[in-house]
Amino acid sequence: MHVKTLTSIGLSLSLLLTASFTQAATTLVAVASNFTKPMTEIAAAFEKTTGHSANLSFGSSGKFVAQLENGAPFEVFLSADDKNPKKLVQSGFAVADSQFTYAIGKLVLWSATPNYVDEQGKILSKGGFKHLALADPKLAPYGAAAVSLMQKMGVYDKLQPLFVQGENIAQTQQFISTGNAELGFLALSQVIENGKIGSGSGWIIPADQHKPILQDAILLKTGVENPAAPALLKFLKSLEAKAIIKKYGYDLSGQ
Amino acid sequence: MLNAADIDTLWLTFKVASIATVLMLLVGTPLAWWLVRSQSRWKGICNALVALPLVLPPSVLGFYLLILMGPQGVVGRITTELGLGTLPFTFAGLIVASVLYSLPFVVQPLQAAFAAIGERPLEAAATLRASPVDTFFSVVVPLARHGFLTATILGFAHTVGEFGVVLMVGGNIPDKTRVVSVQIYNHVEALEYEQAHWLAGGLLLFSFTILLFMYGVLKTPVTSQSFK
Numbered sequence: 001m002h003v004k005t006l007t008s009i010g011l012s013l014s015l016l017l018t019a020s021f022t023q024a025a026t027t028l029v030a031v032a033s034n035f036t037k038p039m040t041e042i043a044a045a046f047e048k049t050t051g052h053s054a055n056l057s058f059g060s061s062g063k064f065v066a067q068l069e070n071g072a073p074f075e076v077f078l079s080a081d082d083k084n085p086k087k088l089v090q091s092g093f094a095v096a097d098s099q100f101t102y103a104i105g106k107l108v109l110w111s112a113t114p115n116y117v118d119e120q121g122k123i124l125s126k127g128g129f130k131h132l133a134l135a136d137p138k139l140a141p142y143g144a145a146a147v148s149l150m151q152k153m154g155v156y157d158k159l160q161p162l163f164v165q166g167e168n169i170a171q172t173q174q175f176i177s178t179g180n181a182e183l184g185f186l187a188l189s190q191v192i193e194n195g196k197i198g199s200g201s202g203w204i205i206p207a208d209q210h211k212p213i214l215q216d217a218i219l220l221k222t223g224v225e226n227p228a229a230p231a232l233l234k235f236l237k238s239l240e241a242k243a244i245i246k247k248y249g250y251d252l253s254g255q
Numbered sequence: 256m257l258n259a260a261d262i263d264t265l266w267l268t269f270k271v272a273s274i275a276t277v278l279m280l281l282v283g284t285p286l287a288w289w290l291v292r293s294q295s296r297w298k299g300i301c302n303a304l305v306a307l308p309l310v311l312p313p314s315v316l317g318f319y320l321l322i323l324m325g326p327q328g329v330v331g332r333i334t335t336e337l338g339l340g341t342l343p344f345t346f347a348g349l350i351v352a353s354v355l356y357s358l359p360f361v362v363q364p365l366q367a368a369f370a371a372i373g374e375r376p377l378e379a380a381a382t383l384r385a386s387p388v389d390t391f392f393s394v395v396v397p398l399a400r401h402g403f404l405t406a407t408i409l410g411f412a413h414t415v416g417e418f419g420v421v422l423m424v425g426g427n428i429p430d431k432t433r434v435v436s437v438q439i440y441n442h443v444e445a446l447e448y449e450q451a452h453w454l455a456g457g458l459l460l461f462s463f464t465i466l467l468f469m470y471g472v473l474k475t476p477v478t479s480q481s482f483k
Contacts, residue, residue: 164426
């Protein structure tokens with residue numbers, strides 16, 4: 001009896017300790033900058049639900065790969081594509097079977113001017129503009145998707161001399177919103193407000209018209225020992241997280 | 256090794272830096288002279304404005320230039336009115352941005368050199384009835400030659416090394432605005448480290464050589480003491 005009580009006290013104490021230990025876990029996360037807004041919201045929900053917390057760094061996926069391969073302390077990586085996580089697996093920095101698609105990007109042709117871009121994107125064949133902004137197709141999946149769309153529409157060769165390229169989609173948006181480029185290709189998440197395009201005019205391009213934009217997440221080897229790291233990846237697949245991701249204009253895989 | 260596109264960016268960078276340096280010397284020389292000689296109360300503001308790019312993050316400067324030179328911006332409206340169109344994404348726009356960005360590197364050495372000349376050579380020239388223009392070219396310029404050399408080298412080298420501003424107003428267009436620093440950034444982002452190393456290593460060597468020449472051969476800090 002006596003021993004039993006002691007054991008149970010000991011057990012509950014150790015449980016309590018484990019619980020408080022898990023409570024305190026914080027994971028360092030590298031997030032592709034296009035996912036800044038949804039991820040900030042997801043991290044808040046993650047903290048509320050699991051007690052863990054996520055420390056977010058935002059930047060370009062390519063730069064994160066370079067940093068990770070040189071000892072950056074991130075434990076989870078949310079890339080803007082599916083290639084960079086694969087590269088990290090190959091170089092031995094990430095856990096191969098942890099990779100999954102957390103969001104599918106939607107491409108939009110957008111202009112800051114209302115009624116400028118029509119809903120079928122006919123303006124691309126009509127022309128009449130001097131600059132067409134897109135993210136560098138070599139670096140950014142949204143840029144590559146835009147190129148594949150223009151090739152499919154047969155307007156690539158005609159439009160190519162009008163390209164102005166941003167290093168990423170955030171910079172591309174600056175080109176367009178300042179009016180320096182009349183229109184350009186962005187992520188829907190950049191211009192969405194309450195489920196539709198917030199300002200200017202735009203064409204949400206059907207997914208079957210361009211190369212898919214798969215955004216993959218992966219667990220890094222540095223995060224294997226930290227319970228908060230796999231917990232965050234698991235949380236990304238939860239209904240709560242998925243609702244947030246959808247709200248910001250992304251598609252989800254398997255839907 | 257360097258590919259054709261890399262070489263194009265090197266050539267473009269050289270062109271931008273040369274043209275910008277000439278323009279900076281043309282604008283910077285009278286400006287530096289005025290900043291040294293003038294008693295105007297605008298001097299402080301002017302000094303601060305010239306030095307601003309030294310402390311501002313280039314992306315901030317680039318972003319404001321993008322707005323100013325854009326179709327809704329003050330400068331953009333003027334250039335459009337003049338039939339020049341808007342400046343971002345053009346070679347001319349790149350030159351304007353480079354001049355603004357690197358100007359302190361030209362003006363400040365000139366200021367130091369002009370200040371070091373002092374009153375006496377100017378008074379001597381005046382006694383000999385030299386006109387101000389004559390004085391400037393026959394007395395000031397030779398006495399300040401080290402300042403001019405330093406200004407030219409620093410202005411050129413700093414323009415070669417500029418990145419953030421170009422990134423913002425350039426739009427990464429081959430042969431027009433894609434300079435070597437942007438190309439290096441692209442290579443790194445695309446994980447093409449070997450090509451990045453060729454360009455980056457070359458730039459490092461270039462910058463070191465130029466600074467070594469300035470500090471080792473010209474012994475640059477000498478400028479202000481050369482008339483003792």
